[in-house]
Amino acid sequence: MAKPGVDLATLSDQDVVLEARAGRQSAYRELVRRYERPIFSLIYRMVRNREQAEDLSQETFVKALNAIESYRPEYKFSSWIFKIANNVSIDHLRRRELDTLSLDGSPHALTPEAIQASALQLGDRQETALEELEAKELGGEIEAAIATLRPEYRSCILLRHVEGRPYEEIATMLDLPLGTVKTYIHRARGELRLALAHLRQ
Amino acid sequence: MTNFIATHLTPDELDDWLAGSLARNREAHLHGCADCRHLADADRALVHLLGTLPLFTPAAGFSDRVMARVEVRRRARPVIIAAALAAGVLLPMAASVGWSLANPETLTQLLQGAGQGLGGVWLTAVRSFGSTLLAQPWYPWVRGLFESPARLGLVFGATTVAYAGGVLVLRRLMALPTPRVAHAEI
Numbered sequence A: 001m002a003k004p005g006v007d008l009a010t011l012s013d014q015d016v017v018l019e020a021r022a023g024r025q026s027a028y029r030e031l032v033r034r035y036e037r038p039i040f041s042l043i044y045r046m047v048r049n050r051e052q053a054e055d056l057s058q059e060t061f062v063k064a065l066n067a068i069e070s071y072r073p074e075y076k077f078s079s080w081i082f083k084i085a086n087n088v089s090i091d092h093l094r095r096r097e098l099d100t101l102s103l104d105g106s107p108h109a110l111t112p113e114a115i116q117a118s119a120l121q122l123g124d125r126q127e128t129a130l131e132e133l134e135a136k137e138l139g140g141e142i143e144a145a146i147a148t149l150r151p152e153y154r155s156c157i158l159l160r161h162v163e164g165r166p167y168e169e170i171a172t173m174l175d176l177p178l179g180t181v182k183t184y185i186h187r188a189r190g191e192l193r194l195a196l197a198h199l200r201q
Numbered sequence B: 001m002t003n004f005i006a007t008h009l010t011p012d013e014l015d016d017w018l019a020g021s022l023a024r025n026r027e028a029h030l031h032g033c034a035d036c037r038h039l040a041d042a043d044r045a046l047v048h049l050l051g052t053l054p055l056f057t058p059a060a061g062f063s064d065r066v067m068a069r070v071e072v073r074r075r076a077r078p079v080i081i082a083a084a085l086a087a088g089v090l091l092p093m094a095a096s097v098g099w100s101l102a103n104p105e106t107l108t109q110l111l112q113g114a115g116q117g118l119g120g121v122w123l124t125a126v127r128s129f130g131s132t133l134l135a136q137p138w139y140p141w142v143r144g145l146f147e148s149p150a151r152l153g154l155v156f157g158a159t160t161v162a163y164a165g166g167v168l169v170l171r172r173l174m175a176l177p178t179p180r181v182a183h184a185e186i
Helices: A013-021 A025-047 A050-066 A077-100 A112-118 A129-137 A141-147 A151-162 A167-174 A178-195 B002-006 B011-018 B024-032 B034-051 B062-068 B078-102 B104-134 B139-145 B149-174
Strands: none
Touching (some): A013 A025, A025 A050, A025 A077, A025 A141, A050 A077, A050 A129, A141 A151, A167 A178, B011 B034, B024 B034, B139 B149
16 A cells, blocks of 8 residues: 555556555545546537436446445456446436337326426427537537447447547457457448548548 | 458458558558548548547536545555454463463362363263264164175265265355456446
């Protein structure tokens, strides 16, 4: 374990995890500081809703940090936390898909008010300040093109070309065979090339 | 060989080209093939564009909100655990030695009394066990097994096989199932 005076920012992820396991609260904060932006960005691009991305990022960190004892140091901490973030996002997208399948409201809604609240509203949509911010942040052509990809392709392409993770690490993170990861990324690149072809012309 | 060089680049080879590690003969194909050149240039532009995407920042106070839901567990340091264990063993031992040195007569009396008492109890238990064993209806049959070396060998062999089998079964039963995912199972 590092000496109490040692600056946590200079330590490797593995060493910071050791400090966290020893009960040092500043080590937990250091892990959040290191990964809050990459994790939030990945999730935001997956779910394309700032508020939900905040909640899911929080859920990712809470899950990871509360289970820090089960983290195995032979794996990269980044792989571990990105894997949790990806699982949280995919689960959320599946739930959201179920919820938005019905125009009459969420199948999970139990009261008339909840059914009304979760029903898809057409025509009366007013853009809030948050939505304006989202439109600004995710409004670029490339962001819009990424949004059209299947979630599996989206997480693979984001991890590979935005986060710069190697194929093997992505395969480990997503529990997919290496060949599948390569196929997803090549297909995603193909779809993005097509979607952005007009920019090149 | 000519066919190999004439074949268009595969997605893996495009990756190699992006990483600057495409084989020389494939580089030659790339320079001479307009289709592959177009695809490679488009991929390079796309990868560059993806690489320049900004990182987003969550709302202020994100770290505090996370920490409010995280349970920071303080794990005792190994030195403290070792010291506690040592104290737990050594302190009673030291107290016992100290008391014995201070009260030698009482200790001698206690030991003598206990020795006599325990000796009597032990002898009675052995006698009782022996007589119970001899009174069992299966005792002559068991005794008969030990009279012939061949039977004794057979019994010994069967017992060894049964014991080894039992150990194997127990090991299988007590083995933890291998998790499907190597890590991050939450």
